[in-house]
Structure formats: C-alpha cells, structure tokens
Amino acid sequence: MNLHHVLALSRSEALLVWRNRAVLLTATALPLALGGLMALQGLPEDGALGGWASVITLQLEFVLLFAVYQTATSTLVARRQDRQLSRLRTSDASDGEILAGLLAPVVLLGLLLVAALLAVTFAIQVPLPVAPALLVAAAVTAAALCVAAAVLTSAYTRTAESAQWVTMPFYVVFLGGAFWVLTVDPDDLQVWHRLVPGGATAELVQRAMTGAGSLADAVPAVVGTCLLAYLAAWAARRAFRWDART
Numbered sequence: 001m002n003l004h005h006v007l008a009l010s011r012s013e014a015l016l017v018w019r020n021r022a023v024l025l026t027a028t029a030l031p032l033a034l035g036g037l038m039a040l041q042g043l044p045e046d047g048a049l050g051g052w053a054s055v056i057t058l059q060l061e062f063v064l065l066f067a068v069y070q071t072a073t074s075t076l077v078a079r080r081q082d083r084q085l086s087r088l089r090t091s092d093a094s095d096g097e098i099l100a101g102l103l104a105p106v107v108l109l110g111l112l113l114v115a116a117l118l119a120v121t122f123a124i125q126v127p128l129p130v131a132p133a134l135l136v137a138a139a140v141t142a143a144a145l146c147v148a149a150a151v152l153t154s155a156y157t158r159t160a161e162s163a164q165w166v167t168m169p170f171y172v173v174f175l176g177g178a179f180w181v182l183t184v185d186p187d188d189l190q191v192w193h194r195l196v197p198g199g200a201t202a203e204l205v206q207r208a209m210t211g212a213g214s215l216a217d218a219v220p221a222v223v224g225t226c227l228l229a230y231l232a233a234w235a236a237r238r239a240f241r242w243d244a245r246t
Helices: 003-019 021-041 049-081 084-088 095-123 132-154 168-182 199-210 215-239
Strands: none
Touching: 003 049, 003 095, 049 084, 049 095, 049 132, 049 168, 049 199, 095 132, 132 168, 132 199, 132 215, 168 199, 199 215
16 A cells, blocks of 8 residues: 555545535534533442443444544545545555555544543543553443444445435444343353454443453454454455546
C-alpha cells in the first residue's frame, strides 16, 4: 500500500468533512452531547464500577456509531453517487488505498472523540479503569467493526440521505448486544455473547472497569469483535459498489 496515496486522499476527505456542517454536526456534536448526558444523568448512586461500566460502554458505542459507522456510510454513498469513487479508480491508487484514504479521517475522528469524552468522564470523579489496556482494545476493535460494517452497509444504500434509515438495524443490534452482555456476569459469558455486535465491546469495558478476570480472559472478546469485523469486510468486498446507483 502506498502511504502517500492514502495520506493525500485522507487530507482531501478531512477537508470535505470539515466543510460539510451537517456531517460534522452528526459526527461530533451529537455523540458528544449524548455521551455527556449519559455521564451526568446516569451516575450510579453507589459509585459502583459495574454501573460505570454500563455508562462508559454506551458512551463509547454511541460515539463510534455516529462518528464512524454513520459518517463512513454516508461518506461512501455520497462519494459513489457523485462518481468520485469511479474517478478515483482511474488514478494510480489501488482500491484498498482509496478506501483507506476516505475512511481514515472518520476512524481517527471517532477514536479522538471517544478519548475526549472518556477523559471528561473520568475527570468528574469517575473511578479510573482497573485495566486501561482493555478499554483501548474495546475502542479500537469496535471502531474496526463499525468501519467494516459501514462499507458493507453503503453497498445497500441508494443515497446519502437514506443512510440514516438504512443504518438503523446495525444501531439496534450493536446497542442491543451491549445491553444483553451488560446484564450478564463476565464470568458467565459464552461464545454467543461475543459473536453479537456490541457484545464483546461491552465485555471488554466491563473487564476494564472492574478488573474481572485476567487479561487472558479478555482474549475471546477481542477475537470475537475482530472476527465480526473480518466477516463484515469479507462481505463488503464482494458487495461494494464503485459506480453510482440509479
């Protein structure tokens, strides 16, 4: 992969996102507002780490859904419909470089927003995670799953405007998986909990905040999210559309 091509496309895409106020609002202000509201209204009265794990899980997932999944889906559909993807394929950049260049700013923005929101949350006397590495793993693997799902979803989305509706099923499944896992003790989790989008992310946050189990016990959750991201990327590679839909 030619890093120069990726960086050039990333700079161009970042500028386009910055100029599009509607996209910028959806990708930044909305998830930050929701995450901040959860931090202020969802404070566990007893300060239990388990309660904070739920709050932080939802903060992380909301930010990544809006900033990465929703934005990446809309971006790819918009670039396809205005035939920018077709034009880029005539350049020296490979298909992988084109997608990496277009999506890198979105993923970076999402991870920066997660870091900013969690920094503010921990600053308001929230207990620090017992295993911060697992919190980082939760954010990175969830971002990978969101961006792979976005590429796949864009193949079935006709217009950028309709993306807000077409993306709803993944929102429901991703958040539903998190709620499901948050009701189960980490020691009682099974394979199927980790193979539901959002479930393994919730487990990693739980273990990060409570210190439940060892780092080795968290490996299945990391593998589960990576496997889902791989399957989504595999399906996206076969379904992705480069030419405008009519």
